[in-house]
Amino acid sequence: MSVTGRIKIFAGSAHPELAEEICAYLGCDLGKAVTARFSDGEFNFQIEENVRGHDVFIVQPTCPPSDKHLMELLVMMDAFVRASAERVTAVIPYFGYARSDKKDRPRVPIAAKLVANLITKAGAERVLTIDLHASQIQGFFDIPVDHLYAAPVVVDYFRDNPIENLIVVAPDTGGAERARAYAKRLDAGLALCDKRRERANEADVMNIVGDVNGKNCLIIDDMCDTGGTICKVAEALHKAGANEISACFTHGVFSGNAVSNIRSSHLKKVIVTNTIPASENAAELIEEGRIEVLSIGKLLASAIRSIHDETSVSSLFI
Numbered sequence: 001m002s003v004t005g006r007i008k009i010f011a012g013s014a015h016p017e018l019a020e021e022i023c024a025y026l027g028c029d030l031g032k033a034v035t036a037r038f039s040d041g042e043f044n045f046q047i048e049e050n051v052r053g054h055d056v057f058i059v060q061p062t063c064p065p066s067d068k069h070l071m072e073l074l075v076m077m078d079a080f081v082r083a084s085a086e087r088v089t090a091v092i093p094y095f096g097y098a099r100s101d102k103k104d105r106p107r108v109p110i111a112a113k114l115v116a117n118l119i120t121k122a123g124a125e126r127v128l129t130i131d132l133h134a135s136q137i138q139g140f141f142d143i144p145v146d147h148l149y150a151a152p153v154v155v156d157y158f159r160d161n162p163i164e165n166l167i168v169v170a171p172d173t174g175g176a177e178r179a180r181a182y183a184k185r186l187d188a189g190l191a192l193c194d195k196r197r198e199r200a201n202e203a204d205v206m207n208i209v210g211d212v213n214g215k216n217c218l219i220i221d222d223m224c225d226t227g228g229t230i231c232k233v234a235e236a237l238h239k240a241g242a243n244e245i246s247a248c249f250t251h252g253v254f255s256g257n258a259v260s261n262i263r264s265s266h267l268k269k270v271i272v273t274n275t276i277p278a279s280e281n282a283a284e285l286i287e288e289g290r291i292e293v294l295s296i297g298k299l300l301a302s303a304i305r306s307i308h309d310e311t312s313v314s315s316l317f318i
Contacts, residue, residue, distance in 0.1 A: 003086050006054055008056045009059060009304075012035055012076055015093070055087050057089045061096075062095060063251075066097065070118075073122075074122040078123060081122075089307065112140055116137070116141045120141060127146070128148070128303055130149065131149055131222045150299070151181060152299065166216050166217075166218060169218065171233045172193060188218070189210070217244070218246050218247070219246070222249065224251070225258065226261065227258035246271065249270070250272070251276055255279075259284065262285060270292070
């Protein structure tokens with residue numbers, strides 16, 4: 001679809017700082033809008049500039065509180081459709097409810113599919129996202145999905161800050177493909193943790209597949225929630241003779257006891273990107289240098305420019 005209007009970037013309350021950063025790379029101003037709430041908590045949104053015929057991108061990760069930010073996104077998209085924007089793209093760096101992508105137990109929802117339906121029904125014509133928890137979620141949408149990866153940003157960081165005698169570790173079998181891709185690009189070895197999950201947000205690591213003795217380990221995963229899994233993986237690596245242990249995630253949720261779990265773990269450092277704003281829980285560890293945040297603003301800005309200009313987005317994967 002050829003869009004004749006110019007790019008307009010808007011943001012909800014989830015992560016306006018990231019939207020501002022994207023605008024800085026694109027050389028444009030953040031769109032003017034009211035993003036407030038009525039006294040009863042309902043989202044009060046109004047666009048304060050003309051968007052008729054323009055290519056609108058709404059930057060709104062559906063991070064915690066996920067329900068609140070998801071509803072904001074839906075209301076905003078409805079407003080832009082009714083204001084006659086030529087195209088509306090939902091920029092969702094972190095896609096909430098992605099862990100509910102299948103019926104793995106009796107009588108449970110597939111919430112990721114429900115959210116995809118809601119976003120489409122609200123008026124999105126495209127979705128731009130980063131490191132979905134499960135890649136098949138792209139197929140839940142009946143509109144184009146540009147699924148980016150944080151790998152270029154992360155790989156560049158570790159090329160500038162190399163780790164000697166490095167081995168990349170997948171925390172479970174589901175993350176093996178992601179870890180293998182990083183290991184190949186960093187010219188490092190690969191190991192795998194065999195994990196058995198008993199309850200939500202709790203995991204028991206059974207064994208390590210691969211030789212990590214005397215190696216510096218980098219655990220790669222898409223997200224860190226409570227940190228329980230990653231800390232148990234780090235403990236298993238330590239017992240297997242690993243030297244220094246670091247971890248890297250695209251999405252740093254850091255909910256619940258994540259900070260205390262990381263603080264008391266064998267993890268030397270945790271690298272995350274700013275798909276989600278840094279939580280208050282993680283602020284102390286960021287100040288201490290225990291957590292480092294990399295920016296994906298330039299990556300998203302490049303993708304937005306490519307979508308608008310109808311050039312290849314896949315070139316950003318290199």
